[in-house]
Each structure stands twice: as C-alpha cells, then as structure tokens.
Amino acid sequence: MKSTEGGRGVLSASSRLQMAYRVFIGAFFFGRKGLIIWDSWEMWVMQIFITPIAQMGFFAFLSVYLKYPLSVTQFIVVGNALQSMSFSAVFAVANITSQDKWQGTLPSTMVTPANRVALFIGRAWFQVLLSSLIAGAGLLYAGTVFGVSFAQADFLGVAVVVFLTSIAMTTFGLLISAVGLYMRTALIVANIFLFVTMLLCGIDFAVSTLPIWLQPLSWAIPLTYGVEAVRMAIAGASITTLLPILGWEALDAALVMLAGFGLFSGFELLSRRTGRFEEY
Amino acid sequence: MQVLEQKPTNAESREWAVWVKGLTREYTTRNFFGGVTRSTWALSGIDFQIAYGELFGLIGPNGAGKTTTIKILTTLLTPTGGDALILGLDVRKDLYEIRRRIGIVFGGERGLYNRVSAVDNLRYFSDLYGVDPGVARKRIPQLLEVVGLAGREKERVEKYSRGMKQRLHIAKALVHDPELIFLDEPTIGLDPAGARDIRNMVRDLKAQGKTILLTTHYMFEAEELCQRVGVISKGKIVALDTPSELKNMVRDISVIDLKTYGATMDYVEALRALPNVVRVVADLESEQQSIRIQTPLGADLLPKVVAALPEGAKIIDRTIKEPTLEDAYLRLVEE
Amino acid sequence: MVSMHDLPPGKRVSGYFAQKAQVLKASIFLTRKLFFADPQWVIPNIIAPFVFTMVAFFLFQGQTSGSSFLLYLVLGSGLMGMWGTTIYASANSIGFDRWNGTMEATLAAPVPLSWIALGRVLFNTLQGVINAVFILVIGLAWFRVGFSLVNPAAFFLASVATFLSLSSFGLLLTTILLLSRKGGFITNSMEIPVYIATGTMFPIILLPIVYLPFAFMLAPTWGIEAIRTAALPGYVGLPTTYWEDMVIMAAETFAYLGLAFFLFKRVEAYAKRIGTLEEY
Numbered sequence: 001m002k003s004t005e006g007g008r009g010v011l012s013a014s015s016r017l018q019m020a021y022r023v024f025i026g027a028f029f030f031g032r033k034g035l036i037i038w039d040s041w042e043m044w045v046m047q048i049f050i051t052p053i054a055q056m057g058f059f060a061f062l063s064v065y066l067k068y069p070l071s072v073t074q075f076i077v078v079g080n081a082l083q084s085m086s087f088s089a090v091f092a093v094a095n096i097t098s099q100d101k102w103q104g105t106l107p108s109t110m111v112t113p114a115n116r117v118a119l120f121i122g123r124a125w126f127q128v129l130l131s132s133l134i135a136g137a138g139l140l141y142a143g144t145v146f147g148v149s150f151a152q153a154d155f156l157g158v159a160v161v162v163f164l165t166s167i168a169m170t171t172f173g174l175l176i177s178a179v180g181l182y183m184r185t186a187l188i189v190a191n192i193f194l195f196v197t198m199l200l201c202g203i204d205f206a207v208s209t210l211p212i213w214l215q216p217l218s219w220a221i222p223l224t225y226g227v228e229a230v231r232m233a234i235a236g237a238s239i240t241t242l243l244p245i246l247g248w249e250a251l252d253a254a255l256v257m258l259a260g261f262g263l264f265s266g267f268e269l270l271s272r273r274t275g276r277f278e279e280y
Numbered sequence: 281m282q283v284l285e286q287k288p289t290n291a292e293s294r295e296w297a298v299w300v301k302g303l304t305r306e307y308t309t310r311n312f313f314g315g316v317t318r319s320t321w322a323l324s325g326i327d328f329q330i331a332y333g334e335l336f337g338l339i340g341p342n343g344a345g346k347t348t349t350i351k352i353l354t355t356l357l358t359p360t361g362g363d364a365l366i367l368g369l370d371v372r373k374d375l376y377e378i379r380r381r382i383g384i385v386f387g388g389e390r391g392l393y394n395r396v397s398a399v400d401n402l403r404y405f406s407d408l409y410g411v412d413p414g415v416a417r418k419r420i421p422q423l424l425e426v427v428g429l430a431g432r433e434k435e436r437v438e439k440y441s442r443g444m445k446q447r448l449h450i451a452k453a454l455v456h457d458p459e460l461i462f463l464d465e466p467t468i469g470l471d472p473a474g475a476r477d478i479r480n481m482v483r484d485l486k487a488q489g490k491t492i493l494l495t496t497h498y499m500f501e502a503e504e505l506c507q508r509v510g511v512i513s514k515g516k517i518v519a520l521d522t523p524s525e526l527k528n529m530v531r532d533i534s535v536i537d538l539k540t541y542g543a544t545m546d547y548v549e550a551l552r553a554l555p556n557v558v559r560v561v562a563d564l565e566s567e568q569q570s571i572r573i574q575t576p577l578g579a580d581l582l583p584k585v586v587a588a589l590p591e592g593a594k595i596i597d598r599t600i601k602e603p604t605l606e607d608a609y610l611r612l613v614e615e
Numbered sequence: 616m617v618s619m620h621d622l623p624p625g626k627r628v629s630g631y632f633a634q635k636a637q638v639l640k641a642s643i644f645l646t647r648k649l650f651f652a653d654p655q656w657v658i659p660n661i662i663a664p665f666v667f668t669m670v671a672f673f674l675f676q677g678q679t680s681g682s683s684f685l686l687y688l689v690l691g692s693g694l695m696g697m698w699g700t701t702i703y704a705s706a707n708s709i710g711f712d713r714w715n716g717t718m719e720a721t722l723a724a725p726v727p728l729s730w731i732a733l734g735r736v737l738f739n740t741l742q743g744v745i746n747a748v749f750i751l752v753i754g755l756a757w758f759r760v761g762f763s764l765v766n767p768a769a770f771f772l773a774s775v776a777t778f779l780s781l782s783s784f785g786l787l788l789t790t791i792l793l794l795s796r797k798g799g800f801i802t803n804s805m806e807i808p809v810y811i812a813t814g815t816m817f818p819i820i821l822l823p824i825v826y827l828p829f830a831f832m833l834a835p836t837w838g839i840e841a842i843r844t845a846a847l848p849g850y851v852g853l854p855t856t857y858w859e860d861m862v863i864m865a866a867e868t869f870a871y872l873g874l875a876f877f878l879f880k881r882v883e884a885y886a887k888r889i890g891t892l893e894e895y
Binding site: 046050051054055057058059061062064065066192195196198199204205209210 | 666674675817821822
C-alpha cells in the first residue's frame with residue numbers, strides 16, 4: 001500500500017476514494033468472470049426465457065385449478081414475474097463466494113488490502129443488470145402470454161421499481177454471500193431464502209393474509225415493497241404516488257446492506273481466527 | 281486413428297509385469313463440426329519393459345509424457361497406437377482385470393474423501409475393488425498400522441497433515457493387495473521426514489516382491505530407490521538404464537556447486553560464456569542462492585568463476601563434486 | 616508392530632451378483648457417510664418442505680372443498696419434495712467426485728461407473744422419500760386432514776414403484792450431467808417444468824396439448840396418478856386404471872434404466888479417450 005507524505009500508512013480521503021474505485025472496478029469484472037457458468041448461451045436462455053415463464057405458469061395453472069377469479073391469477077402472475085429475478089440477484093451472488101472457495105481463490109481475495117465495501121458492491125453490479133432484465137422479461141410474458149393488461153401502466157414507474165428492486169435484492173445476495181464466508185452452507189441458505197420470498201413477499205397471496213407475527217418479517221425483505229409497487233404502477237400509479245413506498249424500499253435495502261457489510265467484516269475476522277476459508 | 285491390430289502373443293511379453301512397445305498418444309482438439317483443429321503428440325512411440333519384482337523409475341520434466349504414460353498403463357486413457365501389456369493383459373481390452381491387480385497412488389491432495397474418516401475411505405475402496413469383507417476387516421486395521429495411521433483412523437481426513445494423507449493414499453492403493461503398484465510422484469510437497477517415511481514404505485513393498493513403477497521429480501529419490509530408470513523427454517524415452525550406468529554418461533565432467541549471495545542473471549550468463557563450461561543451472565530466487573556448473577576442468581575452472589563475480593556479490597561456499605543422476609538427467613533432457 | 620509382510624492376502628469376492636451388490640453397498644455406505652458428515656442436510660430435508668407446505672397452505676386458504684381435495688394437494692407437495700431432492704441430488708451424485716478430486720480414483724476402480732452412480736442415486740432418492748414424508752406429516756397436521764386411504768396396499772406399492780422410477784430418472788440425469796458441463800443448469804431449470812408436467816399440484820389436463828407428450832414420457836406422472844387413485848375416494852384423473860398406470864410407469868422406468876446404462880458406457884469410453892472427466 002502506498003502511503004501519503006503524512007506517513008504511517010494513513011491515506012488521504014481522495015486517494016482512499018481512488019483506491020476504493022479501483023477495487024470496485026476490479027471486483028466488477030471479477031464478479032462477472034467468477035460466474036464462468038454464466039458465460040454460456042444456454043444459461044442465459046434458461047434464466048431469461050424458461051425459468052420465469054415456468055414459475056409463472058405453475059402458479060397461474062394452480063390458480064385456475066382452484067377456480068380463482070382472473071384478477072387473482074393476474075395478481076399471482078405479476079408477483080411471480082418480479083420474484084423470478086431472485087435467482088440471479090440472490091443465488092448467483094451468493095454463488096460467487098462459494099466458487100471462490102471451490103477454486104481455492106478465497107484466501108488470495110481476502111488477503112488483498114482491498115476496500116471491503118467496494119469489493120462488496122463491485123461484485124454485484126452485473127447481477128443487478130441481469131436481474132432487471134429477467135424481471136423485465138417476466139413482465140413482458142405477463143402482458144403477452146398471461147394476458148395482464150398494461151393499458152393503464154405507468155412505464156417509467158414500472159422501470160424504476162424493477163431497477164430499484166434489483167439493487168435491493170442483490171444486497172440480500174451480498175448478505176448471504178457474507179454468511180458464505182464463514183459457513184459451508186451459503187448456497188443452501190440462498191436456496192431457502194428463495195423459498196421464503198415466495199412465502200413472505202406477497203407473491204402468490206397478499207401479505208395481510210399471513211399471521212400478524214410474520215408480517216414484520218415480510219416488510220424486512222425489499223421484494224415485498226417491490227411487488228406491491230409494481231402492481232400499483234401497472235394499475236396506473238404515477239411515480240410521485242410510488243415515491244413513499246420506493247423510499248421505504250430504498251431504506252430497507254440500505255439497512256440490509258449495512259447488515260451485510262457488518263457480517264462480512266465479522267465473519268472475515270472469525271474466518272481468519274479459525275482458518276476456515278477453504279473448507280466447504 | 282491408427283491402432284495396431286495384432287496383439288503380441290510371443291512368450292517374451294508374458295515375462296514382464298509391464299511390456300510397452302511403440303506406444304503413442306495424440307491429443308486432438310475438435311471444433312464444433314468434429315474437424316480436428318489441433319493435434320499434439322504426448323507420446324511419440326515409447327518402448328520399455330519392467331520385470332516382475334522390479335522397482336522401475338520414470339523421470340522427466342513436466343509435460344514430457346509421464347502422466348500420459350501412467351494413465352495409459354492404469355487403463356484410464358486409451359493409447360492412440362502401439363501396445364501395452366500389464367501383467368500379460370491388454371490395456372485396451374482387459375480393463376477390469378488389470379484394475380483389480382494394480383494399485384495407484386496419485387500425487388497431491390486429490391483422490392480421497394476428505395469429509396469422512398480414513399477407515400471409511402479404505403472400506404469404500406476395498407469394496408469397490410471387490411475385497412472379501414471378512415478379509416477386509418482384518419486387512420484394513422493392519423494396513424493402517426503399517427502406514428502409521430493407527431490411533432487416528434477415525435478422524436476426518438480433512439484434519440490430516442499432508443504427510444498423513446499421503447500415507448493414507450498408499451494404504452488405499454494397497455487395500456486390495458495388488459501385484460503391481462504405480463506411484464505417481466508420491467513424495468511431492470512432503471516435508472523431508474514425511475518423504476523419508478514414504479521412501480521406506482516403497483522399499484518395504486519392493487522387499488515383499490511387489491513390482492513398482494515410480495515417477496518422481498527428485499533425482500536423488502530415483503537414484504536411491506530404483507533399479508532401473510527411464511528418462512522421458514518430449515514424448516520419447518531418451519535413456520533407460522541403471523542409475524550408475526546413466527551416471528557414466530557424464531563421467532567426463534565434474535560439478536562445481538556454488539552457494540552465493542547477490543549473484544545476478546548476468547553473472548550466470550557470464551559463467552555460461554566461459555570456455556569448457558558444459559552447463560550452468562542456477563537458482564537465484566531462493567534465500568540461499570545456488571549455482572551448479574558442469575565442466576570437464578573441475579577445480580581448474582574456479583579462478584575464472586571467481587574472476588567473473590560482479591561487485592557486491594559473494595561466494596559463500598564452493599564444492600567440487602562427482603556428477604550425480606541429476607547431471608545425467610539434465611544432459612539427457614536438454615539434448 | 617505389523618509390517619507389510621504380515622498383511623493377509625486380499626481375497627476377492629466372486630460371482631457377478633455378489634460383486635455388483637458389493638459395489639452398491641459401498642456406494643450407498645459412502646453416500647450416507649458423506650451426507651451425515653455435513654449437517655446442512657437438515658435444511659433441504661426439514662426447512663424447505665416446511666416452507667413449501669406453508670406456501671401451499673396460504674394459497675389454498677379459503678378453499679373449503681373438503682379433506683379429499685386437501686389430501687390431493689398434500690400428496691402433490693410430497694411428490695414435489697421428492698422430485699426436487701432427486702433432481703438436486705442427481706446433480707451431486709457423480710458431479711461431487713468431480714469437484715472433490717476423486718473422479719480419477721473412482722474411474723480407476725474395477726467396476727462400471729453406472730453401478731457406483733446407482734448406489735448414490737438410490738440413497739439420494741431415499742432421502743427424497745424422507746423429505747416427502749416430512750411434507751406429508753406437516754401438511755396433514757397443518758390442514759388437519761385425516762390420512763385415510765382407499766387402498767393402503769395399492770398406495771404403498773405405487774409409492775415404492777414411484778420411488779424406483781424417480782431413482783432411474785435420477786440415474787439418467789446423472790449421465791446428462793457428466794456429459795455436459797451445462798447439465799447442472801439444464802436440470803435446475805427443469806425443476807418447475809417437471810412439477811407442472813407430472814401433475815403434482817394440478818391435473819395435467821389443464822395444460823396446453825403440446826405439453827402432454829412430454830408429461831406422458833415422465834414415469835412419475837403415472838406414479839402420481841396411481842398414488843392418487845389408490846389414496847383418494849372417487850378420484851377422477853386420467854382415463855387409465857391403477858394397473859395401467861403401474862404398467863406404463865414400469866415400462867418407462869426400464870427404458871430410463873436402459874438408456875442410462877447405455878449412456879454410462881459412452882461416458883466411460885469418452886473419459887478413456889480424453890483421459891479425464893475431472894475438467895468441465
């Protein structure tokens with residue numbers, strides 16, 4: 001590390017910022033490269049075209065079978081369209097740490113004096129973009145295949161909600177990948193989390209039908225706000241009407257990120273103490 | 281792909297534990313349409329034989345074809361051409377019979393189930409190799425004692441040191457009592473004591489009449505253990521003889537061994553440029569720099585060596601030695 | 616002190632069936648050891664089924680169609696749990712040896728890879744049965760459904776047959792995973808389409824007609840049908856009888872097995888040609 005003229009390894013604010021930026025850019029490309037498996041076209045086809053449509057179809061058919069009215073089926077279709085981003089946002093990000101472990105590159109990543117926050121954020125940007133794309137495709141299917149009407153929709157509002165929710169859900173992926181630093185189970189935790197979003201985030205049924213004691217947990221997950229907001233935007237709510245709920249979502253995402261960073265540092269310390277980087 | 285059709289049936293081939301003639305292996309990369317885009321020869325026709333009960337060494341630089349040879353002989357890879365008989369059996373046809381009668385020790389960390397214990401690993405492999413369960417119950421604990429893991433056999437393998445894992449590898453290779461054992465760089469990455477233990481086990485196996493094929497990077501190891509050594513380079517066997525006969529090839533030279541401080545690559549180049557210097561091998565990166573000079577002049581070269589020393593550099597120690605297998609090896613693989 | 620000379624000679628087991636039985640035993644033994652060596656198995660087997668059933672509960676809340684209908688759903692979610700475990704575990708059966716570095720040692724053993732894989736898949740499918748039983752118990756308790764079956768013996772027989780058909784399907788998946796580096800993702804994205812096609816949660820009659828041939832090719836479709844016929848009073852499903860379902864399932868199961876063993880031969884020949892299966 002280069003020290004400034006002040007000596008003793010203390011960096012000036014601007015050079016610290018510069019360094020954070022470099023780490024961020026490096027991590028951005030690494031995050032993309034780390035997911036080697038994503039570099040195949042089959043993977044893209046699966047994630048963007050097949051998985052969302054299969055999931056939406058599954059629950060739509062179920063709703064039809066249960067003889068629910070069309071409005072309920074469409075409620076379910078829109079919820080699942082947005083939820084389908086969770087795989088790339090959460091699972092794929094958590095996967096990066098696991099891959100590091102399998103490939104034995106984790107210690108070499110961790111011993112670099114890189115700014116942790118920058119590392120943390122830089123790894124996830126690619127996932128944010130991809131998640132937006134997947135949710136966008138899901139909504140496109142909702143309109144074309146499943147007959148959800150977008151006639152009233154505020155498209156700017158929909159776009160803002162999708163993008164914000166992608167960021168917010170990726171922070172959850174980072175939180176889980178922080179767990180992965182210490183535990184062998186990050187991928188399984190991520191898997192469980194995907195199930196839990198189905199249960200808690202108002203995807204297939206309204207949050208208000210959950211027991212009262214479960215509802216605070218729902219509102220701790222940013223997807224819950226996102227799903228509600230996207231339904232509002234499709235129904236024609238303007239961006240100003242959406243501002244309060246988006247504000248809460250952003251605040252929630254910030255808190256999740258803070259928690260993730262806390263865990264990242266904490267587990268890193270623990271990992272170092274117990275030397276568990278390489279176990280899987 | 282060219283495959284020799286006739287299987288050698290002559291009595292000669294039955295007398296050898298390993299009998300290899302004209303063995304080739306070509307690696308091809310194919311493009312999407314199945315066309316060959318690139319082809320490399322890993323082995324371009326090798327011949328050698330190993331007698332029953334012999335300890336045979338195969339040495340050569342990385343990428344010379346050692347691993348390819350071992351893979352073919354252990355039936356993991358099909359040769360492109362030529363013939364190989366293991367215990368009189370054809371590597372192309374008699375896969376399972378060969379596999380039952382040979383043991384393989386892979387170098388490095390791979391090949392063990394780290395999350396379960398040593399006993400579990402041995403039980404699993406002994407069943408895969410078809411060992412009678414009654415025999416296995418007696419054989420496994422004794423084997424663990426022989427390799428010095430008794431008392432820790434119930435611990436997960438991931439807790440083992442590198443040396444313990446390697447000893448377990450040996451136990452794993454012996455679990456079905458094979459007649460022929462392949463040891464692929466068995467001492468790589470071990471500390472000196474661990475490596476010595478492994479070498480002692482190899483000697484014990486030899487004393488028991490097992491046939492052994494050993495590959496190694498360490499020339500002193502091959503010199504110490506092997507009855508005959510094959511040197512493989514660029515897919516060909518370039519020499520095959522006893523260690524002492526191989527050393528005879530470099531009888532004409534002696535070796536100046538220098539321990540230096542502050543020497544540079546320029547100095548090494550200057551040494552190489554001196555008349556009558558056959559070869560200079562230098563390791564300047566280690567804390568203790570070492571330079572090895574092969575020359576027919578012996579001590580007579582020393583004044584010139586000292587004179588070429590740059591300012592600030594020092595010779596800490598110097599020895600004039602007889603050439604070793606390593607010197608012969610260096611000559612062989614570089615020619 | 617024991618020396619090398621004191622070791623008893625390694626006598627071998629003889630007889631074709633005794634040898635194969637020994638390989639199966641060894642493979643099941645190791646898979647069980649590896650499974651219990653890692654406590655994370657608790658999550659897919661206990662937590663995931665619980666969440667699954669919860670989602671079903673909230674979706675069906677307010678449906679008062681009686682206990683036979685609820686048993687239909689509970690049986691369906693149990694089978695989904697079994698399917699999920701089979702697909703997930705097939706990906707990990709021989710694939711595990713790849714990233715564990717034991718592929719070479721496994722290939723070097725004097726037994727066909729297919730028998731080793733079969734042992735792994737059998738144990739993993741059994742794990743899926745435990746998973747399904749958990750879902751059943753949770754679902755029955757949650758919905759307060761009485762577990763009365765029309766024909767318990769036929770139900771038991773159909774369940775065992777479905778277990779075997781899932782195992783053979785798992786074995787077939789294992790070969791696909793060994794042949795293709797993208798196999799893991801192909802099977803991942805197969806999960807939901809396969810739930811839909813086999814009629815786990817709603818009758819396949821609801822599906823678009825182009826989907827039906829795919830549904831009929833999956834042996835568990837017939838297994839689920841047979842199980843429901845044996846369990847539910849007055850069940851109306853496909854126009855086949857219980858025994859017709861069983862015969863079709865058996866035929867398809869044998870077809871899977873035949874194809875799997877054939878593909879394993881190809882995999883082994885391929886491995887020998889290139890000298891490894893370690894690399895992806």
